[in-house]
Amino acid sequence: xxxxxxxxxxxxQALAWIAIALLVHGCATPPPQPAEPVVRADxxxxxxxxxxxxxxxxxxxxxxxSLAQQYLGDARKSWWITEGNGGTEVRLGQVVVIPLVQRNxxxxxxxxxQAIPVLCYHRFGGRxxxxxxxxxxxxxxxxxxxxxxxxVLALKDLGAFIAGREPLPKKSVIITIDDGxxxxxDIAYPILRKFGFPATVFLYTDFVGAxxxxxxxxxxxxxxxxxxxxxxxxxxxxxxxxxxxxxxxAKYRERLRRExxxxxxxxxxxxxxxxxxxxxxxxxxxxxxxxxxxRRGVSLGLTVTPGGNGFFxxxxxxxxxxxxxxxxxxxFKAKLQTFVRTAGK
Numbered sequence: 001x002x003x004x005x006x007x008x009x010x011x012x013q014a015l016a017w018i019a020i021a022l023l024v025h026g027c028a029t030p031p032p033q034p035a036e037p038v039v040r041a042d043x044x045x046x047x048x049x050x051x052x053x054x055x056x057x058x059x060x061x062x063x064x065x066s067l068a069q070q071y072l073g074d075a076r077k078s079w080w081i082t083e084g085n086g087g088t089e090v091r092l093g094q095v096v097v098i099p100l101v102q103r104n105x106x107x108x109x110x111x112x113x114q115a116i117p118v119l120c121y122h123r124f125g126g127r128x129x130x131x132x133x134x135x136x137x138x139x140x141x142x143x144x145x146x147x148x149x150x151x152v153l154a155l156k157d158l159g160a161f162i163a164g165r166e167p168l169p170k171k172s173v174i175i176t177i178d179d180g181x182x183x184x185x186d187i188a189y190p191i192l193r194k195f196g197f198p199a200t201v202f203l204y205t206d207f208v209g210a211x212x213x214x215x216x217x218x219x220x221x222x223x224x225x226x227x228x229x230x231x232x233x234x235x236x237x238x239x240x241x242x243x244x245x246x247x248x249x250a251k252y253r254e255r256l257r258r259e260x261x262x263x264x265x266x267x268x269x270x271x272x273x274x275x276x277x278x279x280x281x282x283x284x285x286x287x288x289x290x291x292x293x294x295r296r297g298v299s300l301g302l303t304v305t306p307g308g309n310g311f312f313x314x315x316x317x318x319x320x321x322x323x324x325x326x327x328x329x330x331x332f333k334a335k336l337q338t339f340v341r342t343a344g345k
Contacts, residue, residue, distance in 0.1 A: 047095070054098040058090045071098045079151060079169040087149070102167040106311035112341040115308025116158055118174040119335070120320040124187035128325040135187050137325065141332050142195045145173060150336070152197040155229065155277055159300050162313050171338050175199040176302070176320060178233055178279060180207050185218045192227055202233035202279035202302075205263045216270050223271060230271055232263035232298075233279045241284040253288065260292055276300060283320070290316040308337040 064078035107114025160166035222228035283304030301316035
């Protein structure tokens with residue numbers, strides 16, 4: 001016979017799975033009290049708890065966010081609770097299984113693996129074109145994400161995921177906007193704010209000062225909102241992989257250094273932001289650029305190669321999927337690759 005602690009732990013795990021099964025079938029009746037519950041003196045609603053699970057009965061004012069704050073120390077981890085309980089909202093009297101740890105931090109399953117799509121926008125305006133998305137189209141895209149259970153995350157979350165430090169919700173998406181057009185402030189930002197979606201703007205700093213470019217006061221307002229981050233996209237939007245006609249190796253490396261250093265320094269000095277990600281102009285990258293970014297302390301590099309990013313993605317060649325203004329909503333939906341099936345195709 002196994003020792004008492006082992007029997008208790010096994011019983012608790014069994015109770016957790018029973019509770020999940022009840023939730024899936026729509027039953028909110030609490031399961032029988034376990035033989036040896038772990039009850040906190042200050043929280044009598046706890047049915048059981050060990051190092052991996054807490055099982056509680058929801059009160060009237062409980063939400064996934066409030067439970068995540070109380071038991072996980074971070075309201076942003078509310079998805080641990082919703083995904084662990086069949087995707088349902090927390091209800092009064094519901095038996096809620098709270099995973100206290102995440103065993104599958106890299107999103108690998110028997111039939112495939114989780115992928116994180118990084119969406120890449122450029123301009124916004126009233127007349128649609130390949131690189132210009134209309135306000136109506138952008139709103140429809142954001143509404144689709146909001147209504148269909150997608151989690152729009154900050155770009156920095158992707159770095160923690162591919163490093164194996166933090167899990168991400170199953171339907172995670174990241175939004176980026178290249179170049180630094182004023183329409184990001186005038187059109188995209190109010191829509192992002194409406195939905196509470198974060199985004200990263202990749203700025204090439206020589207563009208600032210042009211008539212249709214973001215100004216530094218506008219960028220500061222975007223940053224102050226807590227929704228928008230600004231990261232480097234080069235100094236002049238010069239291709240980092242091609243030597244100019246009059247360049248030898250030394251001159252090429254010096255130009256590449258300027259294309260990295262200048263925007264990193266400007267973003268630090270003018271916007272008080274550290275640079276952790278760099279979007280390559282035209283999506284082109286080589287070993288020289290990767291080496292310099294690494295030595296400069298920039299930890300993520302983004303291309304425009306379409307597709308999602310699995311746990312194994314190389315941090316300096318992350319995929320981004322271009323969103324074009326001359327495509328419809330169905331084309332947008334098709335680009336939301338959040339799971340790559342490897343079995344049972």
